[in-house]
Amino acid sequence: MKAIGIICEYNPFHNGHKYQIEQVKKLYPDAIIVAIMSGQFVQRGEPAFINKFMRTKMALDYVDLVVELPQFYAISYADDFARGGIMIAKKLGLEGLSFGSESGDLNKIDFEIKSPTREAIRTGAAYPKLMSADLKSNDILAHAYMKATREIYPTLTLIPISRINNNYTDEVLTGTISSATAIRKNYFNDNDIKETMPHSELIVNAVRWEDYFTLLKYRMLSMNVLELQKIYTMYEGLENRFKKVISEVETFDELIEKMVSKRYTRSRIQRLLVYLLLNIKEKDVPRLKEITAIRILGMNDTGRKLIKSIEDVVIVTNVNSASRDYFGLEIKATEIYNLISGSSMTDFNTPVVYNR
Numbered sequence: 001m002k003a004i005g006i007i008c009e010y011n012p013f014h015n016g017h018k019y020q021i022e023q024v025k026k027l028y029p030d031a032i033i034v035a036i037m038s039g040q041f042v043q044r045g046e047p048a049f050i051n052k053f054m055r056t057k058m059a060l061d062y063v064d065l066v067v068e069l070p071q072f073y074a075i076s077y078a079d080d081f082a083r084g085g086i087m088i089a090k091k092l093g094l095e096g097l098s099f100g101s102e103s104g105d106l107n108k109i110d111f112e113i114k115s116p117t118r119e120a121i122r123t124g125a126a127y128p129k130l131m132s133a134d135l136k137s138n139d140i141l142a143h144a145y146m147k148a149t150r151e152i153y154p155t156l157t158l159i160p161i162s163r164i165n166n167n168y169t170d171e172v173l174t175g176t177i178s179s180a181t182a183i184r185k186n187y188f189n190d191n192d193i194k195e196t197m198p199h200s201e202l203i204v205n206a207v208r209w210e211d212y213f214t215l216l217k218y219r220m221l222s223m224n225v226l227e228l229q230k231i232y233t234m235y236e237g238l239e240n241r242f243k244k245v246i247s248e249v250e251t252f253d254e255l256i257e258k259m260v261s262k263r264y265t266r267s268r269i270q271r272l273l274v275y276l277l278l279n280i281k282e283k284d285v286p287r288l289k290e291i292t293a294i295r296i297l298g299m300n301d302t303g304r305k306l307i308k309s310i311e312d313v314v315i316v317t318n319v320n321s322a323s324r325d326y327f328g329l330e331i332k333a334t335e336i337y338n339l340i341s342g343s344s345m346t347d348f349n350t351p352v353v354y355n356r
Contacts, residue, residue, distance in 0.1 A: 001028045004028060004033055005035075005098070006020070006035050006036065007036045007082070007086075007099065009037065011042055011049050012184075012203065013059050013062075013198065014177075014178065014183055014197040015196055015198070016100070016163065016178075016179070017059075017062075019177065021062045023161045024098045027159065031096070032064045032303065033063040033064050034067065035067070036089065037066050039052045039330055039334075041278070043076070045267055045268075045270025045272070045274050046208070046270060047209060047211075048207075049206055049208070051334075053345045057199070063303075065298070065300075065306060066297040066298040068295040069085055070329070071329045073085070078140055079147065085148070086156070087153075087291050092306075092313070094156065095155075095157060096158070097159065098159040098161055099142055100142075100163050102139045102163055106160060109142050109143050145158065146158065173186055184206075184208070187203065205341040207337075209252045210251065210252045213252040215340065216255075216273060219277060220246045221247070228243065231276050232282050232285055233268075233272050234275075234282075238264075241259065245259060278332060288329060293316050293327070294314065294315055295326075297352065298352060298355065299354060300354070300355045334346055
């Protein structure tokens with residue numbers, strides 16, 4: 001197999017990610033490994049722990065090429081997140097896609113995902129709640145990859161790798177293989193995380209949602225209800241609820257506590273808050289779903305050879321005045337991310353990371 005993709009966040013890159021790549025290389029020793037990585041904001045509706053450029057540096061000791069998953073897809077629900085990654089894989093001509101899975105069994109994932117769907121139809125229960133009862137988060141994403149592959153790129157070979165030792169939402173460090181959630185939490189609690197990841201020294205300007213709360217509150221208070229209604233997924237009167245609640249809360253956690261309900265999960269609300277922060281409107285979505293160019297964040301010599309072999313796709317290594325129109329949302333996301341993180345690394349002044 002010539003090239004295998006991994007749709008990822010590396011938030012941050014840790015020993016579990018290293019293990020996955022090692023398992024893929026055992027199966028396909030000569031394959032080029034391509035990371036299709038989220039940028040400054042990630043799928044659960046959060047600012048990335050550290051910026052995309054430092055996460056690229058972390059990954060390049062283990063993968064050959066890092067390309068950016070377009071920001072809109074990176075902050076979408078599972079099905080669209082998967083579609084974005086599979087579209088990139090198709091444009092790059094990748095032959096395989098590897099992903100972490102709780103079960104490591106595609107047939108089991110496909111069967112189990114259908115049971116909640118039938119149950120939801122029968123009882124009218126909330127689909128996300130029923131899904132999470134039967135499937136772990138990684139298997140929900142795995143099924144999304146399966147659906148997107150059938151729809152967009154049916155010749156792509158899927159390569160599930162079983163997770164070891166932890167669930168990705170575990171908050172307690174479990175030795176050398178710990179979840180990204182636990183690593184982030186323990187970092188902010190000033191606990192030692194060095195043994196959990198290869199490059200902890202690259203953690204700089206780390207952030208969390210709480211750091212963006214003042215900016216988010218200002219944004220919400222400065223908009224009227226009609227303006228809020230235009231934000232993507234601001235449905236069913238949520239704009240009125242936000243306008244009421246935002247004046248009552250002093251922290252991000254208080255805001256989430258008041259907004260989350262049986263109907264609206266934490267991830268759903270957090271994604272909406274990212275759309276608000278980035279000013280993504282409903283009318284923008286068709287344009288944002290178009291992938292007209294691929295941004296290279298980092299590569300080694302092997303990855304560079306793959307890029308040179310690709311035809312009929314706009315490949316951008318360094319964003320400049322000629323290519324900036326391809327990446328309007330990504331540029332905005334970095335600018336807003338940097339307002340709080342304090343990083344000086346922008347899409348214009350940060351060259352592609354090259355690891356020889």
